Amino acid sequence: MNLNVHLIAAARPNFMKVAPLFHELKTHRWCEPRLIHTGQHYDANMSDVILRDLGLPKPDFHLEVGSGTHAEQTGGVMIAYERVVASNRPDAIVVVGDVNSTAACAMVGAKAVVPVIHLEAGLRSRDRRMPEEINRLVTDAIADVLWTPSPDADANLIAEGISRDRIDFVGNIMIDSFMMMREAIDRAETRKSLGLEGQKYVVVTLHRPSNVDTREALGPLVDQLLSVANDIRVVFAIHPRTRKRLLEFGLAGRLESGAGMLLTEPLGYVEFMSLVTRSTAVITDSGGVQEETTFLGIPCLTIRENTERPVTVTHGSNRLIKPADVVSAIREVLAGRWPRGQRPDRWDGKAASRCAEALHRRFVR
């Protein structure tokens, strides 16, 4: 029997979660993984470059849904994916992460009575103002199987009444991607191509609506970054959402002319991780980057009030920082007063093989 498994990928952070699982499942004769791209992210450097970096093939189905309001995007994905399920009915659907397409495809699967598996289940920020928190709650409530990255996620699910036998603690799949690509990452030398050889630098990524969608939030953050750039070079890889807002709020010029500031387009996976592995610190509001820096023991300043990945703070090198405290936190890093932390359990590059084992145990045996 060949298990037809749909792997749903939609937005930049999904590709790093799907790739190791896709490659792993391809090695098993009992499984036929199919890649579904919803098209939530569509710019080359938000999608195709990353797919290529991770050795993923052209998707089996591309839904080309694109941008829109939350309802437009979620509804668009549901309509398009329902058609795919009708024409190519899967034996199981794996949704990853917490983007709009994750919840949308989980709902389609659950209503078509196809088993839904959530990879990266159980994370909670407990902040319902965050669209991702709503996506996590919806997806976990209707998924049949929950694959978790850390024990805090298991505890969250159990506290919400999900029975233990539906949960598999598989570990952190993002680390599989990093280990899979480690040689290419080491060879990439993004520092050199950006003219940063021999210099210390901080990497910045920001895209959360709470940080970038209002002038009141984004303006002071830009000021802090300009001040940091007086102490150490700053490389800011600008997300399309953020670029739009910088232009709209008239902040782009000030940022561009900042001494010590280097602005780039969003980078490919290998290029970006090459930059991060050699950085002094990272300033971010991304979920995945909090995990990657914890794995690498690189100081991470997360510009958020909360995190759905608390293990990166309790075990790792991540700290939640208020926008006004960015400059002083970077000085702490430069003074060598930042804990390196340790790697959480099962962040070991073997999550994909645990997923495959769980899939076989649950659906084939």
Ligand code: UD1
């Ligand atoms: C989405 C996810 C977020 C994830 C992030 C990673 C949701 C609710 N949010 O946020 O969890 O951390 O992806 O990047 O699912 N745009 C482009 N080109 C693209 C994609 C987007 O220009 O390829 C622009 C569009 O103007 C779009 C805006 O960026 O309206 C936001 O894109 P969207 O996918 O809605 O949300 P993200 O901010 O990327």
